[in-house]
Amino acid sequence: MNYIFYLLIVVSIIAGAINGKLNDVVNAILSGAELSVKVAFSLIGIMAFWLGMMKIAEKCGLIAIIAKIIKPITKFLFNEIPEDSPAIGDIAMSFSANAFGLTNAATPIGIKAMEELQRQNVDKSSASNAMCVFLAMNTAGFQLIPATVIAVLIGVGYKNPTAIIAPTLLVTSVTFVFAILLAKLFQRFWVPQNRKEAE
Amino acid sequence: MLHSIMNFISLWALPLILLLILTMGLVKKVPLYEVFTDGAKEGFSVSINIIPYLVAIIVAISMLRASGIIEMAGEFLAPVLAHFNTPADVIPIMLVRSLSGSAALGIFSDIAHNLGPDNYATTLAAVMVGSSETTFYVLAVYFGAVGISKLRYALIVGLIADLVGIILAITVCNFMFA
The missing domain is CATH 1.10.287 (Helix Hairpins)
Structure with a gap:
């Protein structure tokens, strides 16, 4: 940086x-x-x-339920994070909020996920592998429906504004998977974090 | 049909999440009001904590955009991208979308209004903006919120993914709309 x-x-x-x-x-x-x-x-x-709201979701066990549902995926993506960590549920919530285009909700929830990941982090000033994967998920900008863009297209009288949904989804899904795999690949040979504190 | 489903989802996604959280909280006898306000307290400190990180990134990017280098890079790229049936109008979006989401959306609006709905540039720009996220901003906010300054490979991954996204958008649009 x-x-x-x-x-x-x-x-x-x-x-x-x-x-x-x-x-x-x-x-x-x-x-x-x-x-x-x-x-x-x-x-x-x-x-x-x-x-x-997320605090309520956490207290009533909703986050834990979501975390359980997506466990097979998160086990691979965030193998360094304990399975019962609230981070997993937060990440799932943040991803869903992004997917539905709820940017206002996605950012706070994503930040909460980062705080949970930071708890597991060995070097508090340096990004953990799990954080890098989570950020890769976020910077890829996966979204089911690009609502703002469609609104602009409707505004100028575009014939079939929903026609851009499929190509956009295709691009963003491939980018999303690619970014995650790239992050997983990089963590193998990138200079590891200082592990002294962990031991 | 698709359009109305889309509207339905974007209208109901948020209310449904709220209903789910609150109803489940009530059923599980969580003191809703106390827990909510307790969690909300952090909102202020988190927002204030990200200011230094935001200032660093947003000032640097504002300076870069004001310097005219994006236009310079655009002129340099235009002849190359012309080979791939990519109109020069769309180039600023490619260059700016990792840096500033509002700028990318603004350029897209300009293209849509000036070139009209039937122009290929409008469609390509729409797909490019719709499939992007402001990588620099996301990194500054998320890492800033927890006080992390060593990003390791996070930025490189984000930027490579952005580049792949651009190439894919050009390929897919060429195939579907050109």
């Missing part, structure tokens, strides 16, 4: 200078910083709501 952060900013400054847009680049710092706080603040309410 150190190099990426460095690279993003250095490339921006150099490209900005070449394109004579250095002023825009500098202004982008302020607008970007403002946007970050706006995004974080806009999350507070909905985050509180879903974290509250």
Whole structure:
């Protein structure tokens, strides 16, 4: 992340200078910083709501039931996480929320899953294998129905807006499976986390 | 038919989840209100905790987008992608969709409005935006929420998957719509 952060900013400054847009680049710092706080603040309410709901779901055993149903899959994907960890149920809930396009619910639930995964993590500053798999699931953006995109298509009078559902689903499903397999592959030869604390 | 099923699902998915959670909580005699507010307390701290990570990523990406490098890369890629029947209008979406979801959606809206519903670019752009997730944002929020700064291979996996998604979208759309 150190190099990426460095690279993003250095490339921006150099490209900005070449394109004579250095002023825009500098202004982008302020607008970007403002946007970050706006995004974080806009999350507070909905985050509180879903974290509250998830707590009920956890207390009444719903999360455990969901975790049990998907056990065959999660056993392979998250083999380092104990089977009875609430993380498994949270991951399943977060995945379902994403699949149904409930982004507002998916983010808080996903963050809760990350907190549970962090409990099992040996090095608290470094991503665990399970986290990388979970993030691969999320960044692939699996969604059953791309509702926002369809809304735009309807808005411009697209003849058959639902025709894009099948190709989109195909692309996103393949990407989803690919991302997970890639994460599982990388964990084999990537520099392992510092295991000292675990022993 | 498909359209009405779709509307039904997107309308009812959330209410049904809420009904399920609350009803099951009531049956299992969970003190709903107390447990809800107890869980909700964390909402504030989690949101505030991600600010430093969001600032790092969103500022860097805002700077990158303002620098004009995306347009430069677009001009460079246009002749290559023309071989694969990919209109130049769609290139900014490919370059921006891992960085900013709202920007990708904005470009897609522009394409749809300016080129119209019958243009191939509109369809390709729709599939590309519909099948994407803002990789950088997701990583910043999720890892930021638990204070992780060493992402190991998570970003590389995300970006390779994004690239595969783009190639697939072009292939599938060429096959189905071109």
